[in-house]
Amino acid sequence: METILDKIIAVKKKEVEELRGMEIRPASLEVNQRRSFIEKLERATDLSIIAEFKRASPSKGDINPNIDPSVQTKLYVDAGADAVSVLTDQTFFKGTMTDLTHVRATIDNPILCKDFIIDPIQIDRAKQAGADIILLIAAALDDETLNTLYQYAIAKELDVLMEVHNEEEAERVLKTNNRLIGVNNRNLKTFEVNLDVTEGLAPLIKNEGRFLISESGIKTTDDVKRVINAGANGILVGETFMRHESPRDVIKTMKIPLVEVMKR
């Protein structure tokens, strides 16, 4: 059965063909400057928060479609978010690369280009728009492509968030030297979110000394405490912040100190 990820990747293949016909100019010096999220994680004493700008999604439809990306992400950063994720996919999430460009012009924190990357040309485009972190989803890439894209991204001084959903994917990404691993709690076949996924995969990831980001379905302080106890260094939260009338208040409650033993 075709999954949502299969559908998304089919669209990305077409987008890559279109990108090949476009000129991707090098970013300005200011945009090109390095802002490393991994370096922030090394120094972190609190849980790190990646706050996501997400207008809509395949699982939820419209979430908050008319909101301004610069205004919303400035709120996130002022409240204490360490990094911002911008969903740049248009077809399924109603995002654009222009959103990321606007956010880059507004905040100085690291920005994750949240898209479905299958080709180096998308990395060039993300970098040109001002991204500091790119996402590589293990479920969408074979080992060779995962490695090629990883090497390409780090050569461009980008951080890479490698996303996994299960043990098999976690073992594959752990064969790379990448230090930043995201565990996505959302099942891409059923859309069910379950924090058990983070709890199940955390030992594997933490035993290898990697940074762990728990992604999706995080709504309450109890959820946050649960993933910290599992060993998460950070969380990636979209819908909760996008729907909340005061993302500032909810971010502040989620910025919880990590105990030393759980930092790495």
Ligand SMILES: O=C(O)c1ccccc1NCC(=O)[C@H](O)[C@H](O)COP(=O)(O)O
């Ligand atoms: O969110 C979806 O419906 C979705 C569907 C298919 C592929 C990816 C999807 N989401 C991307 C994400 O990883 C989330 O936006 C991110 O982890 C934040 O999740 P949440 O806090 O639950 O909005």
